[in-house]
Amino acid sequence: MSRHIELTFHGAAQTVTGSCMEIHAKGHRLLVDCGLFQGSRSLEQLNREPFAFDPRRIEAVILTHAHIDHSGLLPRLVAEGFRGPIHCTETSRALLVHMLPDAARIQQWDAERRNQRGDRAGEPEIIPLYTAADAEVTLSLIHPVSRDEWFEPVPGLRARLWNAGHILGSCSVELRDDEQSVLFSGDVGPQEMSFLPAPDGPAGIDHVICESTYGDRDRADITLAQRRSLLETEINEAFARNGNLIIPVFAVERTQELLLDIASLITKGRLRNRPVFIDSPLASRITGVFAKHRDELEDMNDGPVFDHQAFHYVETPAESIRLHSLTGAIILAASGMCEGGRIRHHLLHNLGRSDSTVLFVGYQAQGTLGRAILDGAQRVRISGQDVAVRARIRRIDSYSAHADRSELIAWIAARRPIGGSLFLTHGEQGAIDSLRSAVSASATSVITPAMGECYALSPGTPARRLTTGRPDAQEMIGRDWQNDYAELAVDLKHRLQRIEDPGERREALRRMGEMLDSYAARRHHTHRPPRRHPGRRQSRA
Numbered sequence: 001m002s003r004h005i006e007l008t009f010h011g012a013a014q015t016v017t018g019s020c021m022e023i024h025a026k027g028h029r030l031l032v033d034c035g036l037f038q039g040s041r042s043l044e045q046l047n048r049e050p051f052a053f054d055p056r057r058i059e060a061v062i063l064t065h066a067h068i069d070h071s072g073l074l075p076r077l078v079a080e081g082f083r084g085p086i087h088c089t090e091t092s093r094a095l096l097v098h099m100l101p102d103a104a105r106i107q108q109w110d111a112e113r114r115n116q117r118g119d120r121a122g123e124p125e126i127i128p129l130y131t132a133a134d135a136e137v138t139l140s141l142i143h144p145v146s147r148d149e150w151f152e153p154v155p156g157l158r159a160r161l162w163n164a165g166h167i168l169g170s171c172s173v174e175l176r177d178d179e180q181s182v183l184f185s186g187d188v189g190p191q192e193m194s195f196l197p198a199p200d201g202p203a204g205i206d207h208v209i210c211e212s213t214y215g216d217r218d219r220a221d222i223t224l225a226q227r228r229s230l231l232e233t234e235i236n237e238a239f240a241r242n243g244n245l246i247i248p249v250f251a252v253e254r255t256q257e258l259l260l261d262i263a264s265l266i267t268k269g270r271l272r273n274r275p276v277f278i279d280s281p282l283a284s285r286i287t288g289v290f291a292k293h294r295d296e297l298e299d300m301n302d303g304p305v306f307d308h309q310a311f312h313y314v315e316t317p318a319e320s321i322r323l324h325s326l327t328g329a330i331i332l333a334a335s336g337m338c339e340g341g342r343i344r345h346h347l348l349h350n351l352g353r354s355d356s357t358v359l360f361v362g363y364q365a366q367g368t369l370g371r372a373i374l375d376g377a378q379r380v381r382i383s384g385q386d387v388a389v390r391a392r393i394r395r396i397d398s399y400s401a402h403a404d405r406s407e408l409i410a411w412i413a414a415r416r417p418i419g420g421s422l423f424l425t426h427g428e429q430g431a432i433d434s435l436r437s438a439v440s441a442s443a444t445s446v447i448t449p450a451m452g453e454c455y456a457l458s459p460g461t462p463a464r465r466l467t468t469g470r471p472d473a474q475e476m477i478g479r480d481w482q483n484d485y486a487e488l489a490v491d492l493k494h495r496l497q498r499i500e501d502p503g504e505r506r507e508a509l510r511r512m513g514e515m516l517d518s519y520a521a522r523r524h525h526t527h528r529p530p531r532r533h534p535g536r537r538q539s540r541a
Contacts, residue, residue, distance in 0.1 A: 003179060003458070004456040004457055004458045005023060005024070005025040005177070005180070005182065005456070005457040005458075006022075006023070006024040006025070006454055006455070006456055006457070006466065007021060007022070007023060007182070007207075007209075007423075007454065007455050007457055007463070008021065008022040008024070008052070008053075008452070008453070008454040008455075008467075009021055009423075009425065009449045009450070009451060009452065009453055009454075009469075010022060010051075010052050010053075010451070010452070011033075011035060011037065011046075011451065012033075012035070012069070012211075012425050012426040013425055013449045013450055013451045013452075013453070013469070014427070014428070014429055014432060014448065014449075014450060014451070014477060015037075015039070015043065015365075015426075015427075015428065015451075015477045016069070016213055016363070016365050016426055016427060016428060017035065017036065017037050017038040017039060017043070017069035017365065018035050018036060018037035018038075018043075018046060018047075018069060018073075019032075019033040019034075019035040019064070019069060019070045019425075019426060020032075020033050020034050020035060020073070021033065021184065021209065022052075022053055022058075023157075023175065023182075025154075025156065025157055025177060026154075026155065026156035026157070026177065028059055028154035028155060028156065028157070029053070029057055029058050029059055029154075030058060030059055030060040030061065030062065030084075030153050030154050030157070031058055031060075031061045031062070031077075032061075032062050032063075032064065032173055032184050033061075033062075033063060033064055033070040033071070033186075034061055034063075034070075034071065034072075034073045034074050034077050035067070035068065035069040035070040035071055035072050035073055036068050036069055036072030036073055036103075037069070038068070038069055038337065038339060038365065038368070039337075039339075039365045039366060039367040039368055039477075040366070040367030040368075042367075043367060043477060046473060047073065047076075047129055048129065051077070051080065052452065054081075055077050055078075055080040055081045055082040056080075056081035056082065056083075058077070058082050058084060059084045059153075059154045060084045060085050060086075060087065060153040060154055061074065061077070061082075061084065061085075061086045061087065062086075062087045062088070062153055062159060062173050063086060063087065063088035063092060064088075064164065064170060064171055064172065064173060064184065064186030064187065065088075065092055065164065065166060065167055065169055065170035065171065065186055065187065066088075066092045066095035066096050066099055066167070066168075066169060066170075066252060067167065067187070067250075067252065068099065068103055070186070070187075071096060071099070071100070072100075072103050073129075074086065074100065074138045075100060075103070075104060075129075075130040075131075075134035075135045075137075075138045076129050076130045076134070077138075078130075078134055078137050078138045078141065079130050079131075079134040082141075083141065084141070085141060085142075085143040085153070086138070086141045086142045086143065087143050087144075087145050087151065087153055087159070088142060088144065088145070088169070088171075089144060089145065089146075089147065089161060089169040089170075089171055090144040090146075090169070091168050091169030091289075091293060091296075092144075092168075092169035092170070092171075093139075093142045093144045093169075094169070094289050094292075094293075095168065095169060095252060095286060095289055096139065096142065097139060098282060098285040098286060098289070099251075099252070099282065099286075100135040100138055100139060101132055101135045101136070101139075102251075102281075102282045102285075103135065104128070104130055104131055104132040104134065104135040105132065106340060106341070107128035107129050107130060107131075108128045108131070108132075110126075110128075110340060111126045111127060111128045113383070114126050117383070117384050118384065145161060146161075147160075147161045147162060147163060147171060148160065148161070148162070149161075156177055156178075157175055157176070157177055158175070158176050158177075159173060159174065159175050159176075160173075160174045160176075161173060161174075162174060162199075162200055162201045162202065163196075163197060163199055163200050164185065164186045164187060164188055164189060164199050165188065165189030165190070165193055165196050165197060165198050165199035165200075166186065166187040166188060166189040166193075166196075166199070166253075166401050166402070167187075167189075167196075167252055167253040167401055168195065168196070168252070168253065168289070168290065168293065170186055170187060170189065170196075171186060172184060172185050172186050172188075172199070172201050173186065174201070174202055174205075179459045180206040180207070180420070180457065180458065180459035180460070181202075181204075181205050181206050181207070182205070182206065182207045182208075182209070182457060183201060183202065183205045183207070183208045183209070183415060184209045185201075185208070185209060185210040185211050185411070186211070187211050187213070187401070187402060187426070188210070188211055188402065188403040188407070188408065188411050189401055189402070189403060190219075190400065190401070190402065190403050190404065190407055191403075191407055192221075192222070192223065192224065192227075192398075193401065194224065194256075194257045194260055194261075194298070194299050195253075195256070195257070195260075195290075195297040195298055195299060195300075196297075196298065197298070199403070199411060201411070201414065201415060202415070203414060203415055203416060203417075204415075204416075204417055204419075205415050205418055205419070206418070206419045206420040206457070206459055206460060207418070207420040207421050207422075207423070207457050207463060208412065208415050208418050208421075208422050208423065208443070209423040209425055210408065210411070210412055210422065210423065210424055210425070211402070211408075211425060211426035211427065212408065212424045212425065212426055212427030212431050212432045212435045213363060213402045213426055213427050213431065214363075214400065214402050214403065214404045214405060214408070214427075214431065215405055215408055215424070215427050215431035215432055215434050215435030215436075215438075216405060216430050216431040216433075216434035216435065217404060217405055217431075218404045218405050218406050219397045219398055219400065219404045220397070220398065222398050224299060226398075227261065227396075227398045227399070228261045228264060228265055230396055230398065231258075231261050231262070231265070231396065232265050232270055232271060234357075234359055234394055234396065235262075235265075235271060235330065236271075237357070238356075238357035238359070238392070238394075239272075239274070239328060241354075241355045241356070241357065241392065242327065242328065242355050243327060243328070243350070243353055243354075243355030243356035243357065243391075244326060244327060244328065244329050244330075244331060244350055244353075244356045244357070245329070245330045245331070245356075245357050245359060246331050246333070246343070246346050246347065246350050246356060246357070246358045246359070246391075247330065247331065247332045247333075247358075247359045247360075247361060248333065248334070248335065248336050248337070248338050248343045248358070248360060248361075248362070248370055249280070249283065249332045249333065249334055249336055249343075249361065249362070250334065250335070250336035250362055251280050251282040251283035251286050251334045251335075252283075252286050253401050254336060254361060254362055254399060254401070255278065255280070255283040255286070255287065255332055255334075256286070256287055256290045256306070257399055258332060258361065258399070259276075259278070259287065259305060259306060259308070259311060259332075260299065260300075260305050262276055262308075262310070262330070263302065263303070263304060263305045263306075263308040263310075263311075264302040264303075264305075266308065266310055267302055267303045267304070267308075268302070273309070273310050274310065274328065274329065274330060275310060275312055275329050275330070276310050276311050276312065276329075276330040276332070277312050277314050277323055277326075277329060277330065277331045277332065278311060278312070278313050278314060278332050279314040279320050279323060279331055279332065279333040279334075279342050279343075279346070280314075280332070280333055280334040280341065280342060281314075281315055282334060283332070283334055284313040284314075284315065287306050287313075288306075290306060291306045291307070320342050320345070321345075323346070324345075324346075324349045327355075331346055333346050336362040336363075336370070337362070337363075337364055337365055337368040337369070337370040337371070338364075338368060338369040338370040338373070339368050339369060339370075344369075344382050344383060345383075347369075347373075347382060347387070348382050348383070348385065348387060350391055351373070351380070351382075351387050351388070351389050351390065351391050352387055352388050352389075352390050352391070353390060353391055354390040354391065354392075356391040356392070357391060357392045357393075357394060358373065358391050358392070358393050358394070359394045359395070359396065360373075360374055360393075360394070360395045360396075361395075361396050361399040362399065362400065363400060363402065365428075366428060366477070369382065373389060373393060374393065374395060376393075377389055378491075379491055381489060386489070405434065405435060405438065408435060408439075409435070409438050409439055409442075412439050412442050413439075413442055415442075416442055416443075418442060418443040418444075419459070419460040419461075420443075420444075420445065420457060420458070420459070420460060420461055420462055420463060421443060421444075421445040421446070421447050421455075421457075421462050421463040422439065422442060422443035422445065422446045422447070423447045423448075423449055423455075423463075424436055424439075424446065424447070424448050425448075425449065428477075432448050433448075436448060444462060445462030445463065447463060449469070450468075450469030450470070451469050451470050451473040451477075452467070452468075452469040452470035452473060453465060453467060453468060453469040454466045454467040496508065496509070
């Protein structure tokens with residue numbers, strides 16, 4: 001039997017979502033994470049492809065944390081035959097109890113909504129990736145483990161979890177056999193993070209797999225008090241315009257950090273006691289988990305937080321719709337990248353208002369609606385509707401739950417000596433390239449794996465690539481044709497109106513149609529069948 005460990009990257013390779021890595025060692029197979037791809041429609045299509053492995057042969061999963069881009073494909077894994085243990089921290093389990101059933105409901109709702117859209121008439125029906133029943137079976141497989149305690153996920157491999165400082169329950173994963181060690185960073189948190197201590201981990205590792213989300217940028221080095229001052233300024237400037245303040249939020253950690261800061265500002269008299277609406281049932285339930293673990297959290301000394309009188313938790317769709325009539329309110333709504341959830345109808349009703357403000361406090365991946373708005377789009381397309389962007393668009397970087405470039409460099413340096421290879425994952429290409437140039441001295445071998453690549457890991461020597469990646473998957477990363485189409489569609493009428501002569505407008509449309517037909521005609525000569533993956537089972541999705 002081979003003495004090396006095989007490591008395959010099935011996601012979060014040169015992109016920031018879909019974290020999933022397969023370990024094959026001593027005849028056994030396990031996964032570290034099994035997350036959803038989030039971003040453009042093309043990238044999300046990877047969620048529906050057959051798994052690159054047989055789920056029935058995976059013996060265990062170790063989960064770094066509860067975020068859906070790390071956990072959101074677990075119910076599909078279970079639906080296709082996985083029945084092993086899912087190891088994670090107890091607090092991650094407490095979050096997943098709410099997050100996985102919610103993810104199943106979103107799958108169902110999104111499929112129904114998209115199937116009913118007029119612009120999809122005649123297209124194949126979209127089937128949800130998994131059901132609420134699949135999520136419930138998944139929860140029954142979770143085996144909580146404590147940090148700093150060794151356990152054996154599969155025979156011959158020991159594992160230990162370390163605090164990653166990213167969100168409640170997050171961890172890095174250390175794996176060891178009798179000869180070598182491998183460390184998966186998970187998502188690494190910043191040094192200044194509400195609620196959580198700074199990340200830690202072991203030193204003297206053979207191979208390190210490290211995230212690179214903010215590998216190309218340093219955020220301003222500010223304290224918690226300074227961050228609250230920034231938020232105070234943004235809120236006051238938003239209300240000076242007499243409109244609403246819309247904040248797209250992630251249900252886990254970002255919502256609770258904002259509530260912590262807003263409660264502190266109100267309690268200290270720095271903000272007027274205006275209503276704050278938390279329009280996300282999931283965020284409300286997750287906030288309950290934080291409240292239950294209040295004694296374990298840092299920075300909770302300024303009086304009432306999650307139960308502050310200014311906070312109103314919105315549950316039903318009818319309650320959410322009634323918020324459309326408000327002016328002068330703070331509305332926190334999911335999802336954080338504006339790709340789903342109630343934030344989309346709040347954007348529909350507020351983006352076109354010059355008195356409203358949209359404040360981004362989290363990472364916006366390429367190909368997402370949030371990224372388009374943040375990058376300055378004048379018009380966007382939301383649920384089949386064209387929307388002009390007249391609202392004031394603002395951003396605060398200091399709420400990120402990810403380490404920035406300098407913090408990632410310091411985290412990697414603390415793992416030295418790295419005897420084999422350092423893999424940089426979970427980042428867009430520019431971020432990975434920037435970080436790679438900065439950490440080349442930390443390891444003899446620095447690798448930026450592509451989707452689908454497999455490596456042999458041996459003690460104290462650089463990793464050796466066994467198989468190449470998937471060019472078709474890499475092409476789906478970032479913006480896709482549907483992003484370009486949405487951008488063209490929302491501006492097409494205005495561009496046609498700039499052609500003064502009606503006949504020339506019709507001629508322009510005719511020529512556009514001919515060009516599209518010419519590309520379609522090429523299909524007969526250039527179309528190649530989609531790539532097949534030997535040994536993969538077909539997904540029911």
